[in-house]
Amino acid sequence: MKSTGGASEFTVRSNEIDYRGQATMPALVSYMQEAAWSNTQELGMSMYDLLERGLTWVLQRMRIEMFRYPTHNEAITVETWASGRERVFMYRDFRIYTSDRELLGQATSVWLVMDVVKRQLVSVPDFISAMEVVPGREPLPFAKGKLPQLQEPQQEQQMPVRWHDIDLNRHVTNTRYLQWALDTLPLELLEQKQLQKLDIIFKAESILGDTVSSAVAPGNENENLYLHRLTSQESGKELVQAITEWRTLENQQV
Template sequence: MTNQIFESEHQINYYECDANQQLTISMLVNIMMQVSGEQSYVLGVGDEELAKEGLAWIVLQYAVDIKQIPKAHQTIKITTQASSYNKLFCYREFKVYDEAGTLCVTAKSTFALLDSEKRKMVRIHDEIVEPFQAPFSKKLIRTPKPEKIKEDEVVENEYRVRYLDIDSNLHVNNSKYLDWAIDTLDYDFLTTHTLTHLNIKFEKEVYYGNQIKSQMSLFQNEAGQLVSAHRIKTGDVINSEASMTWEKKEELNR
């Protein structure tokens, strides 16, 4: 058997874009998750079927490489496939192409199965993943951790979790973490720099009404790349950590 590859097209709407008319990273993640959800539905193991068993998928980590960010009104093609799974985790890959067929974005993600009532991870059910035709492997795929915040250079914003921040799993939607993270960077930076890599790891759920802190520090890493490191906290609990690699726009156009 070969892995089931699923593809879908999406026309980018202006409201999915930022002031530069570029697709936002949070909307990119939402679109990829929509496509993976469509595949699950087509294969008969969509969210509604899992909910009948008291289960839901949760994302633990994304690693995203961006060669070119799609823009408003473009029609993109998204492909996805479940690449492998083990007793606790499922691994899924995404690719995004522009209208000319040029590869713009590649992403790898790690999923786990959640007991919706106990709010705990459970072992992967073979009958749920079998339709995807992904191979079982005992090997754990360890995506590198996001780079850490520089504690003496932290910028911080605070937010209260609103009703519209949560999704059907009754916790904050993954894309909201990205909005909170991006919001710590100022307008001048965001209009003159382009995101080329994202690594985000989700640790603890955030719920309606929680007061969160979005923290960030900006620095050059050992490879000389410009990096923003991010952390989402509720009280002393770290809910998510991320790092983003940026390039100035004129450097990308050389």
């Protein structure tokens, strides 16, 4: 069987926008995950299909670039497709379009399979690995390599894990991690600049009752780059590592 891509339509809702009236990055990531879910369901390898086998999909990494953010009530289409496979890694790409095919943003992602009982990563099951990956278009560069380490945090916040932070896999949902990372940034940065690029790696899970420490600092001498690190206060494990790149709002639609 060959993989095929899918397309899902969304309308930006009022609870998904910032003070500029534009969709937030966590909202956009949620759209992409919903589109991925729909596409994998069509292919017979959705999270529900895996859960029947005691397995589940886990997002390991996502690299996003936004050219323009959609605004409140704007209709968008998220196209997604399996773009490649390497050992235990499954790659999936996304592109976000307006109704007149303006490309708003694009992303590539890396997915793994986890045993829901043992909470351990496992090999991709045969019914998925047997599927021929046919991207249908040029894949985006795979998200690989290490990110620079955050050495000395400039700002830090503690986030208790509560009931509504937990997803179907019974751990903190990745969009909540992203939100916590961005919320720790300086207020003046959030007010004066806009997130252009994001590279985020999800390294470990946290569960109900944990406390997550979110730290951030500028990256090297580039005033538009910030390094992020989320860790578990209970276990000391590094949960998330990310780098964000920002642009000024001059000449941007707001």
